Amino acid sequence: MGHVFVAGSINMDVVATADRHPQIGETVVGREMLYSPGGKGANQAVAAAKLGAATTLIACLGDDAFGRDLRAFLSAQGVDLTFVKTAAGAQTGTAVITVAHADNTIVVIPGANALVSAADIGTANLAKGDAAVSQFEIAPAAIHAFFLRARAAGATTILNPAPAIAFDRGLLELADILILNETELGFLTRSELRGADDPARFVEAARSLQDGGNGRDRITCVTLGRRGAIALAGGESLVIPGRVVEAVDTTGAGDCFIGAVAAQLADGKPIRDALNYANIAASICVQRMGAATSMPTTAEMNAATSAATRIPHRTGETAVGSPT
Ligand code: RIB
Numbered sequence: 001m002g003h004v005f006v007a008g009s010i011n012m013d014v015v016a017t018a019d020r021h022p023q024i025g026e027t028v029v030g031r032e033m034l035y036s037p038g039g040k041g042a043n044q045a046v047a048a049a050k051l052g053a054a055t056t057l058i059a060c061l062g063d064d065a066f067g068r069d070l071r072a073f074l075s076a077q078g079v080d081l082t083f084v085k086t087a088a089g090a091q092t093g094t095a096v097i098t099v100a101h102a103d104n105t106i107v108v109i110p111g112a113n114a115l116v117s118a119a120d121i122g123t124a125n126l127a128k129g130d131a132a133v134s135q136f137e138i139a140p141a142a143i144h145a146f147f148l149r150a151r152a153a154g155a156t157t158i159l160n161p162a163p164a165i166a167f168d169r170g171l172l173e174l175a176d177i178l179i180l181n182e183t184e185l186g187f188l189t190r191s192e193l194r195g196a197d198d199p200a201r202f203v204e205a206a207r208s209l210q211d212g213g214n215g216r217d218r219i220t221c222v223t224l225g226r227r228g229a230i231a232l233a234g235g236e237s238l239v240i241p242g243r244v245v246e247a248v249d250t251t252g253a254g255d256c257f258i259g260a261v262a263a264q265l266a267d268g269k270p271i272r273d274a275l276n277y278a279n280i281a282a283s284i285c286v287q288r289m290g291a292a293t294s295m296p297t298t299a300e301m302n303a304a305t306s307a308a309t310r311i312p313h314r315t316g317e318t319a320v321g322s323p324t
Helices: 040-050 065-076 111-115 140-153 182-189 199-207 253-266 271-285 298-308
Strands: 004-007 011-018 030-038 055-062 080-087 093-100 103-109 131-135 156-160 177-181 219-223 228-233 236-241
Touching (some): 004 140, 004 253, 011 065, 030 093, 040 055, 040 065, 055 111, 065 080, 080 111, 131 253, 140 156, 156 253, 177 253, 182 199, 199 219, 219 253, 219 271, 236 271
Parallel strands (some): 004 055, 156 177, 177 219
Antiparallel strands (some): 011 030, 093 103, 219 228, 228 236
């Protein structure tokens, strides 16, 4: 089995829940305030580790109480933290999140995440069969160095271009797999896309990202929230229908999906199976509050996958089908 390496952010999520999101200039009275482990890199690493992959995170924490709490949390999830440095005098990354009706808005303050550098990729021992995952909450130069090293070792590179920011397209050339949501796809392809659009529009936009250079076809997967995901892989378009669940908080669901894909690919699974598995994982994640704390275990996945293939046994009962 291969190893999952994630180069990315670690944040303390400061979450306010409310009955609705405020308008600009408006104050609403909320319900609860939570401090919860997050950051796209940490969330993806926890998802992969909890789903059974040996997982190493390359990241930077501040020299503060949040940093100490997050280090202890990540270690308890089984994530290897050998390459997580602590920067003296820096603040740990934070994200201010509002959650209402399961949907969120997020403002990220990078703090120590901005200090992850190309040098930190250092001696990470990437090998053929590994999965190397990154996102845009650390410096592009560090991601570039990480992907170059992964490519040289024969590992599969997975880029999650989130949050949507302008970046050097040379980085795209180093991504074997792109996993992004509809907002990021719209930004990257300069298209006007909305969540409710016909899936054909997403497929069309994703097609423009398929050429991975040097005769390679890049796999592009667009996550569509409750509508599931679509992917272009090896000339095929795959449709992964969403699962009907009661969502409580969608924060980190995309990260859960990505961590699960990485864990499955490192385990040698074909991309179609990996995407279906990840879709189920994300549907579990949205049913609880928090990001890194909501990642499913393999036991939960086994229960969900066997329920998904169960034949309805009572008149009028509907089994949730395995996405195909
Ligand atoms: O993708 C969700 C994550 O985005 C949150 O955990 C927050 O920290 C931000 O990085």
